Amino acid sequence: MNGPSTSASVTSATAGPAPAGSTSACGGRAPAVAMLRLLAGFQVSQALYVVARAGVADVLAAGPRPVAEAASATGVRTDLLRRLVRTLAAEHVFAFDADQDTVGLGPLGHTLCSDTDDSLRDVALMWMDTHYAPFAGLWSTLHDGVPAAERELGKPLFDWIAEEPERVEGFSAAMGNLLALRQDALDSLDLRKVHHLVDIGGADGTALAALARRHEWLWGTVFDLPHVVAGAEPVLRAAGVTDRVGTWGGDFFESVPPGADAYLACFILHDWNDDQCAVILDRIRRAAGSRARLFLVETVVGEGAAPEVAALLDLTMMGMLNGRERSRADWRSLLSGAGFRLDRVVATNGPMCVIEATSL
Ligand SMILES: C[S@@+](CC[C@H](N)C(=O)[O-])C[C@H]1O[C@@H](n2cnc3c(N)ncnc32)[C@H](O)[C@@H]1O
Known part of the structure; x- marks a missing residue:
């Protein structure tokens, strides 16, 4: 390793950007050692x-x-x-x-x-089983924009997952693990005036079941692809909320359950590009009518705790899907283009924010 050795004069520098070759930006390690760790x-x-x-x-x-x-x-x-x-x-x-x-x-x-x-055991299993090999194709993605996973798997990620029940189970289990990332945001949802909440892309219902247990007046619908939402029944039953929370299988590019006063899309829109998000938001807008509440749980680039999570997820989106992490300005323009007013962004103690909007 030929990097400069750590010296008091270098590590004690505090003002301004770290100079080239400085160890202060590398956790006290020589830059080449820090880089080797990244490469490994x-x-x-x-x-x-x-x-x-x-x-x-x-x-x-x-x-x-x-x-x-x-x-x-x-x-x-x-x-x-x-x-x-x-x-x-x-x-x-x-x-x-x-x-x-x-x-x-x-x-x-x-x-x-x-x-x-x-x-994060299920994330470890799913990422290495599903994400690892596609990332070898990031070079091509950088040039043609086709997600590496789509090239490696021969089809879009969610279509590939749908082909095998074990893939669906593994993906839902990993999403369940990652709920920890969203828990602060879910805890921050202001549902006091909400009567019926539809969880768009609600997977196996874990999040909505927890919300319904916490807010005893809340009715709910878990909406996801039919083969995914099939896994929600036992979760809702175990949580004891089947009298208030039901399931609905469908495709959010076609239509979503109508008539609720609030819609939640947790960790959904970051999977899709702006055109695809516009279609999903349009389907929600049509189902909701005007004056419905929309809660998005997402990262907001540069805001919230742990901004490094948004940076890492952005890489995941690039390699695996067409989506990306977005800034507040991106969210505002996406929402207003689909007939929603962005009301506020609520930062939480976790990496995710709650983006509150109203349909116009
Ligand atoms: C990243 S996961 C988020 C799941 C859940 N909201 C959470 O926070 O754990 C995305 C979800 O979108 C669902 N999904 C993907 N394409 C869909 C479609 N066309 N229609 C409905 N749901 C879809 C997936 O099945 C998956 O459950």
């Missing part, structure tokens, strides 16, 4: 995937164990698991004790367990 991201992603798939974090949930025991409990090779946990210990996923040859969970490790509140 694809290997680390796969390492996280294989330990998630093997269930290594789950077998450590009760406490540290000898590496050999963790390997035999998960059916993998001890010598190779030892090397993986040593690498991932540097990323704070595991705590590896070389002297005792034991492994436990590091500060991030519980997020790879299957049943923690902030679990």
